[in-house]
Amino acid sequence: MALIIPVLVRGINNLSDARYCAGMGADGLIFTLDPSLPGAVDVATVKELAGWVAGVELIGEFGATMPVSEINRLVEECGLQRVALRQLPASPLSVPVLLHVPLYSLLDNRLTEDVLAQYATLFPAGFGLTTTLEASLPADLLPTLASLSQRAMLWLRGAITPDSVRTLLEQVQPAGLVLEGGDEIKTGLRDFTELEAVFEALEEE
Template identity: 65%
Template structure:
């Protein structure tokens, strides 16, 4: 299925999500591999779920305390192509990274440039920035500032992305892609995909 933009789905912890998102055209699956984060899975689960899907990027999500040496070990063990981080790492990573950053950093030209200069040496493999949006508190001026940032660096949007607002976000901001949230199974093999399906449907190319 062809989508209007690149889509990653985070919080993958079950086979239903992994197969559904891959089948709907997601480019990547994000697994929470840091035990300090909610909903974390272990490396064995990542390898097992990855064995059931093809053609998608495998991404590991890590919090603020995990050493880079442990991240790089899990990258190798799980066959990850990228990582999603919540802080600047203290040493070089072996794969490209997506980095969560506060909106005030992303939307300020001077602060954004300073951040990129500081982070680039340890993210030499590649860097993208993730903005987490609250659509109830995203005035037009902030959207325009995000659109300007998206012309200068790979900007990914996460947060309250729904079928109702996704087309507008793509039109105004033109991000590198979207990060959607996966969910939990009701019971093994049973999962309600209504909300996620609505977003994928809104992203389908005509």
């Protein structure tokens, strides 16, 4: 299945999600590897699920308390191609980074050219930004997001619906989308209704 924009799916914790998202054309799977975060999985789970999929990027998500040395160790152990962070690390990492930026930082115009230049220095392997959209967006947010997407690789997550996603892409032109995985109802059984609708809205015509 070919999609009109790169898609990552976060919160992967079961084989149903891993195989379904890879089959629907997702470019990457995000595993929460920081045990201090909700829904964290262990190294064995990442390796097991990764063994069932091919052609997708493996990404680890980490919080503010995980030392850089431990993140780099898990990158090697799990074969991660990228990491998603919720806070600036104390030192550079060995792979590209997706750094989460709160919406208020965008509205306050905190991501100046100087700040982006600092990120480029801190993340020599490359970086992108993610921000979480709310169901009701401030009127001035979309132009701000569009401006930022011209200056940095901006990935959108949060309130992304099948009905609005195409318009959102046209107005913001982000680098990609980050969708949310979910839990199995029971082993091997998962309701993909909501996720499927978004994937179908993103399918190339």
